[in-house]
Amino acid sequence: MAGQNIERREILRILAVAAAAAGFPGFQKWAFAGAHSHSSLAQIKPTAYRPVFFREQEYALVERLTDIIIPSDETPGAREAGVSEFIDLMASRDTSLQNRFRAGLMWLNNHSRKRRGKLFLALAAEEQVALLEPLAYKAKYRAGEERGRDFFDLIREYTVMGFYTTEIGLKELDFPGLRFYSESPACPHQNDPEHRHLPSPNL
């Protein structure tokens, strides 16, 4: 199988080229999210991102919402992964998305003022969560908040898209693809085909 070693090297070269080919500049957080490990993140002060589409106040609200949806806890979250920058980029290229985001953010602030007397960002963290829960859990749905629920679904969808397409997000999942395997990966539990006796999950 001498030929295969040459192929193996060639493939590893391609993988290396692909890894080095991250040619896209411009996103402060993505750039360093790709280059540094979690422990070093806290020490780096990125320069402030200037949103392309959102106004400053809107952008701050988007960033906060992404942070609530996928928080930084034992592992990094949406904020470290720069998810709001991704949402700003996607919105900047799509007018219908712009309208949906802008109208939704406005709805949320109006809603917050109506129920709590303040803009959303001025609320304490627990109050923010309390305001979002009826938009996110079927059992807590309230009449008249359909537009808010649609908006919450939208920003949650874009937060998931933006988070799990970063190195931080795929590391969180331990994404096993786009690697080199010398044979097609086989189920390691051949004597337990129904998988009824797997070790208990870590999570």
Place this chain on the structure above:
Amino acid sequence: MPHRIYDVIVIGTGAGGGMAIKTLCEAGLKVCALNSGRRLDPHKDFRSHRMPWDLKYRGFGDPQTHSASEPDFPGPSEYVHGAWETEHVHTTAPGTDWVWPRCSAVGGKTNFWGRSSAIFGDIDFRAASLDGYDVDWPVTYAEMAPYYRRVEQMVGVASTVQNRPSNPDGIYLPPMNFRCLDMILQKGAEKVGVPYLPDRISQLTVPLGTHPACHYCGNCTSGCDVGAFFSAPYFLLPAAEASGNLELRTNALARNIVVDESGQAQGVAYIDRQSRREFEVYGRAIVIAASCLETTRIMLNSKSRHWPTGIANSSGQLGRNLCDHLYGIAASGYLPQLVGQPSFPDNVSDSSIAWMPRWQNLLHPREEKFIRGYSVYPDGGCWEFPSYQDEIEGFGSSFKREIKRRYPAPISMMTQIPTLTSPQNFVDIDPQAVDSYGVPTLRVHFQWGANELAMWEHSKTMCGEVMRAAGGIVDFVADHPESPGYSQHEIGTCRMGNDPRKFVTNRFGQTHDVANLYVADASLFVNVTDKPPAFSILTFSLRTSEHIVQQFRDHTH
């Protein structure tokens, strides 16, 4: 100045065209091949090894030109730039919904295909004799088997011998290994009494000739940068180019077949897409393999005093009998056994590791409430993007944790359901519309019929049962199938048959009316079967091409 006359003009360089080009060139014939798009450079154009964060829009595509809700649908792609066409060159009749993704790059859809490669058998070729619907093919399995064996050895198919009545076995490379989810679903299928087996997949589990074995990176349908699965540019065109007998013209959009005084094919008129100028190229014989609908469009647009309704259409059947595969998610959900388990490289072939081959109407052609049968592609597990977050409520740390817990567990089952021919399903030329090159567009008339919708209902029940029997949770069943055309498996608009009054071509793909005009793509096929068409396109094209070589040796052309 007298113009050059080639032996054969081949329109298209995909499965059908690529095989014709190789076979004809290797036999010493001078071939001019026309391809409507450009050549791809795998090292530059295939970005399949890029991580999503190395792509500007993370692989979702620029929202200005690409719908984020359909990130997987061929269109302007960040992984392969400029291989798929963005212009629609068809219209739809009122009430018809039809999508037509078109790949114009050299090699066509073989660059990105699903690689699933089951072959047709007599249960398909003689389906009409079995159940009384429509007509048999003009060939038998015994006749096609030697060609299938040769293509298997040329292409390399990983699978196992399975002894199933609807699926003739062939010569195989070692199969892809089953993953945890396959082991679990196979047990469920066993309890329900339906098959769950390694698919036949044209993906190299071991090296084949000069082609390396697969490295299982998993982004196959964005193009393979080492050629470890069959595509025309890696497997067919190099031999043709080495012969010195091929002239390949790229960005050459075939417009119509040019005929001589007697109505025989003389050449092809094409548009050079860069200069937008029109050229003609001449040959003694012409093979058209532009993909089912494009082939039909070119032929319908080849009108002359000899062929007032399109070339080789004395039967009136050109464009009729359009069939398709109904694709849809019959069931999806997750396997609780895998929740919270470590991630596993489930996506190492972009689908097609396992399939559930047709199990219906095998003992008797009318056991079920429908005739014929369908197959199912199960898949799931850890892909690049967590696909089931819609099913998880809420937000915050619990949401994030649940996404990770469920990451190895999702499963889904996609049906591959053949439609039956219907007088209502056909294509013609839209008298009102032309494309950006001024070429009249195709108009599609198509509806799902009762038989295929009965199979769709049946598949939803059966797939749900298999998933539940495996211990799985079904939390989604599609309300409706994907749009017609989604499978890119359309067939039937230039059907082959012995009777010139009823069929466009004879049993060799040679048009009944025009002896030097051949068709070599899925438009020939008589019915759509439960199997994907690409592998059979290769096989029928090999046979047609050798028939053409014989005609040249006999001085018929």
